Amino acid sequence: MTPKIMKWIAIAELTLAVVFTPVLVAQSRKMIQIKGSDTMINLVQILAEEYMGKNPLTPIAVLGGGSGTGVTAMINGTCDICNTSRDWKQKELDLAWEKGTRPRLFAIAVDGLSIVVHERNPLTKLTMPQVGAIYRGEVKNWKGVGGPDLKISLYGRQSNSGTYTFLQEQVLGNKPYSTDMKEMNGNAQIVEGVLADTGAIGYVGVGYVLDKTTGKPMKGLRVLDISRDDKSDAFSPLDKNAVDTGKYPIARPLWMATNGKPRPDLAAFLQWELGPEGQKIVEREGFYPIGAKYVELNAKNFK
Amino acid sequence: MARNKILKAALVLLVAAAASTGLLAQTPPAPPQTFSTTIYFDYSFNLTNDGAITGTDAAKALNNKFNFRRAYFTYENKISDYLKFRFRLDADNTGNLTSTSGSKDDKLRPFMKHLYLEWSPDWIQSKVNIGMIETLSFKLVEDRWGLRSVAKTLVDGYKDITGADIRQSSADIGVTWKGTLVKELRFALGVYNGEGYSHPELNKFKKFEGYLQLVPLAGLSIFAYTDYEQQVTTDGTNKYAKTYKIDGYFDMIENLNISGEWFTFNNDKNYDVVTNPDATQSQTHYNVSGWSVFATYKIQPEKFVVFARYDSYQPKSTVSSKDLSLIILGFDWYAWGANTRLQPNVWIYNYKDSSKKGDIVANLTFFMSF
Numbered sequence: 234m235t236p237k238i239m240k241w242i243a244i245a246e247l248t249l250a251v252v253f254t255p256v257l258v259a260q261s262r263k264m265i266q267i268k269g270s271d272t273m274i275n276l277v278q279i280l281a282e283e284y285m286g287k288n289p290l291t292p293i294a295v296l297g298g299g300s301g302t303g304v305t306a307m308i309n310g311t312c313d314i315c316n317t318s319r320d321w322k323q324k325e326l327d328l329a330w331e332k333g334t335r336p337r338l339f340a341i342a343v344d345g346l347s348i349v350v351h352e353r354n355p356l357t358k359l360t361m362p363q364v365g366a367i368y369r370g371e372v373k374n375w376k377g378v379g380g381p382d383l384k385i386s387l388y389g390r391q392s393n394s395g396t397y398t399f400l401q402e403q404v405l406g407n408k409p410y411s412t413d414m415k416e417m418n419g420n421a422q423i424v425e426g427v428l429a430d431t432g433a434i435g436y437v438g439v440g441y442v443l444d445k446t447t448g449k450p451m452k453g454l455r456v457l458d459i460s461r462d463d464k465s466d467a468f469s470p471l472d473k474n475a476v477d478t479g480k481y482p483i484a485r486p487l488w489m490a491t492n493g494k495p496r497p498d499l500a501a502f503l504q505w506e507l508g509p510e511g512q513k514i515v516e517r518e519g520f521y522p523i524g525a526k527y528v529e530l531n532a533k534n535f536k
Numbered sequence: 537m538a539r540n541k542i543l544k545a546a547l548v549l550l551v552a553a554a555a556s557t558g559l560l561a562q563t564p565p566a567p568p569q570t571f572s573t574t575i576y577f578d579y580s581f582n583l584t585n586d587g588a589i590t591g592t593d594a595a596k597a598l599n600n601k602f603n604f605r606r607a608y609f610t611y612e613n614k615i616s617d618y619l620k621f622r623f624r625l626d627a628d629n630t631g632n633l634t635s636t637s638g639s640k641d642d643k644l645r646p647f648m649k650h651l652y653l654e655w656s657p658d659w660i661q662s663k664v665n666i667g668m669i670e671t672l673s674f675k676l677v678e679d680r681w682g683l684r685s686v687a688k689t690l691v692d693g694y695k696d697i698t699g700a701d702i703r704q705s706s707a708d709i710g711v712t713w714k715g716t717l718v719k720e721l722r723f724a725l726g727v728y729n730g731e732g733y734s735h736p737e738l739n740k741f742k743k744f745e746g747y748l749q750l751v752p753l754a755g756l757s758i759f760a761y762t763d764y765e766q767q768v769t770t771d772g773t774n775k776y777a778k779t780y781k782i783d784g785y786f787d788m789i790e791n792l793n794i795s796g797e798w799f800t801f802n803n804d805k806n807y808d809v810v811t812n813p814d815a816t817q818s819q820t821h822y823n824v825s826g827w828s829v830f831a832t833y834k835i836q837p838e839k840f841v842v843f844a845r846y847d848s849y850q851p852k853s854t855v856s857s858k859d860l861s862l863i864i865l866g867f868d869w870y871a872w873g874a875n876t877r878l879q880p881n882v883w884i885y886n887y888k889d890s891s892k893k894g895d896i897v898a899n900l901t902f903f904m905s906f
Contacts, residue, residue: 327719333755333787
């Protein structure tokens, strides 16, 4: 190789680096990238819009794809904040450890995971074991759980969904879902499916069952009360007190995670979400504000 | 006319009935099957014309070209939370795509690369793969390099660069089991035919592989790998092909990866020309070895990445003049999103043999994945 060619290569590399680097670095610093849970996407989009209204110099992009997609993006360094509607799985924590990602979790809201049926279904409550048996495909007719003689249609999420995993772990006893379950792309699609199918059952975040204009459950939808077992009382996910006190058995925190201690722009956004303004929006969108337990955990993770 | 009205009324009734049963309102379920395609395509040209590679008459006559280096077509089916099936077709530049024979029929012909079942039970995060599967030797380092479209990693591409066959293949027929004992310690074991994906099994001996991956700190991995396979001999002696490999991966600084790998390959057959009719080496035993270090830095993740790599090859431990080194420099620009990337890169070869002049080849690589 001749020195002339070496010089040519060096000049070309340097020129490209000089041209591209400042532009791209500037771009990367401008936009906060948030990715993950579809249950959280509407809520976080609204929070981001409100925040951007007050802080126009901090643009925020919010994408869904499911909790699993968000975790993968965080481990691969392609998002700043990942949203999950479930805890991180052990294998995700192990992969994060291997790749040098140190997730710090912030609970931004509490969700009463809601079990919904068509309003023509007269059933008003189920136990957790009954919900598990239905979704495992062990009970195929509503008659089997005290309902009408009607075939059960299962509506659920895809396996990259945090809600899918949460229900599987908490209610199905980690057993597989029935292969008859229709795997929908998001909470809104589950609601659409249930509204159109009298034999349907679905599971969605509580924020998706309310009609935003009336603050009541959507017309055509029945939100079931759920009890831990047949000896316990059943509670509604719409009962704030029951969710807060843990009486509603399938409540869960909604998480945002950063890689390590959040950098200043991320910390500012998270602090705002967790403050009075952000929590008011959380409540307005049908979810529940975080309680003292999570306030303490969040404060620790800011340090 | 009346018949038309009846038909219209029937159609309206049919639609109404369908809507009332929810048939029209249901969003179709997302299929568990996925189809994907990945293509590596180059325009390459020689910046030198007097080097060991670029100085030959053939290279001078073909000093620039467009070239498909790889085209994958993959079908995956997630049968359940624990079971997955993969079928992958692969077509590379041995598939006559770049043949200059002038034959009327130099079409690209794909071959089967993967055909396996993956079972993922919860126990120690196990993954068991059965069929035509990915081997264990360079998957992890390839993940760190992340630029397979630009270049294979050291062990994967060793034969292409040096001509020395170190009996490593990215896929083979057999079984692997991977697991995580604790977050600091992972392992994998595998057994294969040992002939890769290009040949059927030729003998009764199987190839055994295993690795341990130690992750003492978040973002720091040490990977120790070994494999061996007994060789066919005519004199009744036991002879083995063995590989030892150690890698280190440093991911402790955000967006920066620095990795290194070293390996040595011992093939007993190299000193037994009589029983290995293909061997052209002397009966002196020698090892094949090499090492590589590379760094990738994501200036903006999924937008712009710069990379640099240095490989050192020692294809014959008894003849150091065969040693060579390779430097690869370039950047990875996600020009039109994550699926379409431009990866300009330069390969610089240097040879220990002072009678050989170095080579420089520039490539404009296109990466497409859909």
